[in-house]
Amino acid sequence: MSAAAAASSSLFQSSPFHLTPSKPRRRSHHLNLNLIRSAAGNDSPAASPPPPPTKHRRPADQNIRQEAHLLHTSSASPDHGFSAKYVPFNADPSCTESYSLDEIVYRSQSGGLLDVAHDFDALRRFDGAHWRALFDSRVGRTTWPYGSGVWSKKEWVLPEIHPDDIVSAFEGNSNLFWAERYGKQFLGMSDLWVKHCGISHTGSFKDLGMTVLVSQVNRLRRLGKPVVGVGCASTGDTSAALSAYGAAAGIPSIVFLPANRISIAQLVQPIANGAFVLSIDTDFDGCMQLIREVTAELPIYLANSLNSLRLEGQKTAAIEILQQFDWEVPDWVIVPGGNLGNIYAFYKGFHMCKELGLVDRIPRLVCAQAANANPLYLYYKSGWNDFKPVKANTTFASAIQIGDPVSIDRAVYALRNSNGIVEEATEEELMDAMAQADSTGMFICPHTGVALTALIKLRNSGIIGPTDRTVVVSTAHGLKFTQSKTDYHSRDIKDMACRFANPPVQVKADFGSVMDVLKKYLSKSS
Ligand SMILES: Cc1ncc(COP(=O)(O)O)c(C=O)c1O
């Protein structure tokens, strides 16, 4: 046994995890050393938990990025061999077309979507237990960049990016909470959970994807690639995330917004972050068309989820769900869908965990659409025979008012391969579901109301059982959509009964009047 191997094996044995690579191979000495080095917080794929925080002291004159830089560039840093590249989405296995992630490319030669393909052979040098322990060891740390729920899975996201190039607000690690009262009272369910991706830096799940995209743009600019800014079309959340991460990195962002179709809270986000905001007199699909044309002409990097880099970050929410259940797989995961990148991102995250041995199955996926913007639902109902973009009508779920989703093929792939279902929600259904959920202590966005409506329908039809472990993905923070709640609780919506409205009671400022209304209220509620 070499000195290195002896050292690594004795250190290995002292590890509380006792992890080993999946199969002993010739590289195993390096792998064991990697495990040990990871404990110092470097970029190795290691699974050994970091030392107790009290033992780790960064010199006072070093910030966390510099610390990561030193560890990354030190001679101890391993060449772990993980890599990723663009390939045509769902291509025939014989297809050899591929692109470096350092190329600026959004579509395959045939005009189809791209996907980020990871080197699974390299990742498989470690078994599932190894990856589980590695990811678990990074939760809640501040070590750069692993304090992020996205970058804690760096080897599966952008394995080759240098920590110096990463732009992160330590996004992710969002809470997954047990919706005890809502589940019991409205659905007779005992194991209902909400993954609150809206508790995030800019208030939606878009941060998960944007940290990856903007980090890669940072790298491209450092490599001297001609990228003068980043641009997107948006219904409000993508633009908020892009502007925030762009501003953090000092990269100009340009956002195309459909005039008068997004909430004030969403509009003010890119304005405050210094983005160049174009309010365009069209809908989201019109803005999307324009940004595609513009990014084909100008050196502005496209930040919508047509760009498959985004989905690499978004897929970590699925991995996080498994992690939060201690690597037990839920039965159902329900995701509201608009441009349809996220449903595929969830599928990809779950699928990678299965392929790499972290879990043994994947959940069934449900994609929920607003009935006013339901091209996927109509396609599903046609038995996947007839896809037609629709003209998306106004919906309170304004962030998913999309009629021609760019990721339609990705969504179909995700749903077909997860035995998935598509459901829809009318305006009244989604607003009632939101109000009922809020009445149990949540404060959800209308898109989450769409997802809850899908759940209600699948529960009522018996497809989802009372004890099925079910996760509803809440995609944005309710505080971004207070106007819709105000309209509902004021019963100020045409043709809607607003059955669960809870308007404030106007009362005179005297003791008798206050007592009268209180007595009336208490007699009703007892
Ligand atoms: C709050 C919110 N929920 C859901 C979605 C749907 O996500 P996707 O476009 O990836 O389907 C979006 C954006 O489209 C969104 O902003």
Ligand SMILES: N[C@@H](CCOP(=O)(O)O)C(=O)O
């Ligand atoms: N809801 C999105 C619509 C664009 O989606 P993307 O994921 O393709 O950027 C938004 O907030 O803009």
